[in-house]
Amino acid sequence: MAYEFPASRSEDIANLARTASGFLVDWDGCCALGNTLVPAAADFLRANQKRTAIVSNNSTCTPEDFLEILACNEIQLDRNQIVLAxxxxxxxxxxxxxxxxxxxxxxxxxxxxxxxxxxxxxxxxxxxxxxxxxxxxxxxxxxxxxxxxxxxxxxxxxxxxxxxxxxxxxxxxxxxxxxxxxxxxxxxxxxxxxVGKPSPHLFRMGCQALDLSPDQLVMLGDNPATDLAGAKALGIKAILTSAKSPDVFETLLRAR
The missing domain is CATH 3.40.50.1000 (HAD superfamily/HAD-like)
Structure with a gap:
């Protein structure tokens, strides 16, 4: 089931986050704009480095490009935690x-x-x-x-x-x-x-990278048609968020 919570329902988002063992996150429009991380998303990734995989439809970058961007923000992910269409x-x-x-x-x-x-x-x-x-x-x-x-x-x-x-x-x-x-x-x-979302391939690779099953994960994305629909098809809970509205990331951080 996919949960499309507005940022105002922060308690619902927090409760969902507390049950999650890990997160899959979109990149463009969710964590970053023009490959520049928004501060709230950077804080979230920094706090959840070991249990987050980036699952992105990006087709202009390699994982090494992402690792460089993340390192500049003091975020360390393994290469297999970056899954790009x-x-x-x-x-x-x-x-x-x-x-x-x-x-x-x-x-x-x-x-x-x-x-x-x-x-x-x-x-x-x-x-x-x-x-x-x-x-x-x-x-x-x-x-x-x-x-x-x-x-x-x-x-x-x-x-x-x-x-x-x-x-x-x-x-x-x-x-x-x-x-x-x-x-x-x-x-x-x-x-x-x-190959990319909403097809299941990227989601499955994200699950493998974290060694978690779909029901243990929450997907964060800004596109209902790809991020949320693709997650829903595999039984991954999902929260609609946007790089322009950082409230969700801030709520998730408070829920830790």
Whole structure:
């Protein structure tokens, strides 16, 4: 069951937190804005380093990037406590032995793909990995949709259309690029899958990282459609919160 508590119901949130053995937390829009941790979230992570896993649809960063951000805030998590949709999408592509892989994403993530041993190509791909691509162009779209019409498999990091930016605006996300592809090809006739939330994969990895079962955890996230719905499907309790409204994190800290 998912609990969508407004911050005003602090006692309900506190009682739920007291029953939890661990936490799964979203990143963009929940703990951070523009990869800058909000103070209340930083305090919460610092106080719960051993029993928290970050489970994020982020597809522009690696765990090492997150570890650096966290270290600057005096937070120490193990690498396996950081579960990112972009990295998991690239790992999914390694299941296709000998495939030519097109990565629609930032150069930083294409570098990560090369380190995994993926054979990258810019056209005629067997597999396409769709990440948040801030250099997305008409030409990239054309190459991708033509590969798909020839039978390529599409791996989507996440279905999010946007996430909140540090300046208060919206940042287009992977789902917005997926919409462009969907406008060109019939996805019902295409081989494709989504790795990130609300699919169960990231949640299960978070459970494994903490060695806890779903019923022992509470998910904190800002997106009802991905964070809360995905948690609910696995029997993980969830609290809706936002980096712009730190009351939930403050209530959780008081409940310790």
């Amino acid at each position: 972009g990295m998991e999408a690239l790992k999914r592509a390694t299941d296709f032995t000998g495939a030519k892989v097109m990565v629609l994403g930032d150069p930083h993530m294409r570098g990560a793909a090369k380190k995994m041993g993926l054979d990258l190509t810019q056209e005629d791909a067997d597999v396409i990995v769709l990440l948040r691509d801030r250099r997305f162009t008409y030409r990239r779209l054309e190459r991708a949709v033509n590969s798909l019409t020839r039978g390529a498999h599409l791996i989507v990091a996440n279905p999010d259309s946007t996430h909140p930016g540090k300046d208060g605006g919206l940042k287009p996300e992977t789902g917005a690029l997926l919409a462009a592809i969907r406008a060109c090809v019939e996805l019902d006739e295409t081989k494709w899958d989504i």
